[in-house]
Amino acid sequence: MKFAAIFVLLANAFSAGMMFLASVFISRYGGKELFGFFSVILGVIVIGAKITTLGLDVALVRFLPKYRTEGKLAASGGIKRIAIGLTLFLSVLAAVTFALLLHYLRGFTVQVSAAVAISLPLAAMLAIFQNIIRADGNVSRAVVGEAVVRPVAFMTVILLLHFALVPGIGNFGVGLAYSIALASSLLVSISFVFFDKKVNWTGAFSLSGKQVREWLSHGVNLLLSESATALLNQAPILLAGILLSAPEAGEMSAVVRLAMLVIFALTAVQSIITPFLSQAMSNDNHTELQALVARAAAFTMIVAIPVCVGFVVFAPSLLSFFGDGYVEVVPLLRIMLGAYLIYAAAGPAIALLTMTGHHKMARNVVCSAAILMTGAGAVAMKTGGLTAAIWVLAAIVAIYPMILAAVCRHKLGVDPTVFSMRFLLTR
Numbered sequence: 041m042k043f044a045a046i047f048v049l050l051a052n053a054f055s056a057g058m059m060f061l062a063s064v065f066i067s068r069y070g071g072k073e074l075f076g077f078f079s080v081i082l083g084v085i086v087i088g089a090k091i092t093t094l095g096l097d098v099a100l101v102r103f104l105p106k107y108r109t110e111g112k113l114a115a116s117g118g119i120k121r122i123a124i125g126l127t128l129f130l131s132v133l134a135a136v137t138f139a140l141l142l143h144y145l146r147g148f149t150v151q152v153s154a155a156v157a158i159s160l161p162l163a164a165m166l167a168i169f170q171n172i173i174r175a176d177g178n179v180s181r182a183v184v185g186e187a188v189v190r191p192v193a194f195m196t197v198i199l200l201l202h203f204a205l206v207p208g209i210g211n212f213g214v215g216l217a218y219s220i221a222l223a224s225s226l227l228v229s230i231s232f233v234f235f236d237k238k239v240n241w242t243g244a245f246s247l248s249g250k251q252v253r254e255w256l257s258h259g260v261n262l263l264l265s266e267s268a269t270a271l272l273n274q275a276p277i278l279l280a281g282i283l284l285s286a287p288e289a290g291e292m293s294a295v296v297r298l299a300m301l302v303i304f305a306l307t308a309v310q311s312i313i314t315p316f317l318s319q320a321m322s323n324d325n326h327t328e329l330q331a332l333v334a335r336a337a338a339f340t341m342i343v344a345i346p347v348c349v350g351f352v353v354f355a356p357s358l359l360s361f362f363g364d365g366y367v368e369v370v371p372l373l374r375i376m377l378g379a380y381l382i383y384a385a386a387g388p389a390i391a392l393l394t395m396t397g398h399h400k401m402a403r404n405v406v407c408s409a410a411i412l413m414t415g416a417g418a419v420a421m422k423t424g425g426l427t428a429a430i431w432v433l434a435a436i437v438a439i440y441p442m443i444l445a446a447v448c449r450h451k452l453g454v455d456p457t458v459f460s461m462r463f464l465l466t467r
Contacts, residue, residue: 089166
């Protein structure tokens with residue numbers, strides 16, 4: 041697990057660095073408007089891909105370790121087939137709808153609309169195949185496609201399009217590059233799944249009505265939680281693109297995406313421990329649950345604190361990479377860095393609740409935060425611009441993870457926060 045944690049952390053750090061460079065390149069060579077377009081479209085794809093999985097991507101991580109422990113191989117095969125088939129159908133349908141909206145309502149060309157929309161099913165299927173790998177404990181392999189192949193392919197195609205094939209990069213080039221990057225990532229993940237025979241198409245499988253209802257019931261609750269989390273991360277950018285302008289959406293994107301790097305270690309750790317949390321809960325081992333989240337909290341803060349401090353100090357330099365005008369939002373970046381440090385200190389509360397059967401409680405908290413973020417953020421943005429919206433965003437980002445941590449202590453008797461590191465001293 042330690043090797044996996046280090047690998048996943050390095051892979052996520054590499055991904056964050058490459059995507060940062062890609063964002064800087066798009067902003068500098070394409071301007072704020074193109075960067076704003078890319079940020080808004082990326083937000084839509086993230087949310088849309090999450091919705092079209094119906095939460096089955098996370099349900100895979102919840103049920104597959106459980107079925108493996110109980111020896112239910114037929115049920116394991118059934119949930120994999122349902123997740124792949126249903127997600128493929130819904131994501132393609134959503135992609136067609138998205139392309140039509142971009143073309144007829146927003147006025148983008150057919151080429152741009154198609155290049156952007158194809159990313160949606162690719163992202164959705166990537167989530168499914170990644171979690172099939174992750175559910176079997178192969179967390180290192182699970183991140184290769186998304187954290188290594190995707191950013192490398194994206195940056196490579198952007199550079200190729202800009203310097204070798206076309207005079208300058210535009211909306212079509214960005215959309216095409218991201219679609220190719222996702223396709224490359226998906227192919228790598230699929231190859232891992234089929235090489236290891238994770239989906240045995242000729243083997244026995246069960247699709248009883250009771251099991252399907254259980255998967256979908258759990259999945260829909262997870263869908264709401266995961267979609268709400270995605271909305272919390274993307275809503276400020278989408279709102280800026282809708283209510284303000286593409287350049288201001290670009291500024292908001294730069295602030296939010298840089299600040300979110302404070303929690304990239306937490307994101308990596310949660311992807312690692314989820315199958316182990318499910319297994320510990322199946323064995324009714326609360327001591328192991330506490331030990332897992334305590335180690336996760338320690339690992340998270342070891343990375344989060346220096347990243348936050350470094351970004352606070354070098355905020356002007358970091359934002360200046362994006363081009364002229366971005367340095368003006370340095371105070372906003374520092375506000376968000378503080379909020380995400382508090383977020384990191386709350387620990388892997390959402391993963392703990394999701395994997396221990398308290399997903400409905402997690403759903404209620406996260407969905408309430410997302411609704412508040414969207415409503416209050418829109419009002420703040422219309423009345424006070426980016427500054428007011430950032431204060432609203434920072435408050436919600438800092439508070440709702442602490443509420444989730446309090447629920448963990450109340451429902452499970454497990455402390456996921458930074459204070460849980462005290463349990464490591466007793467082991």
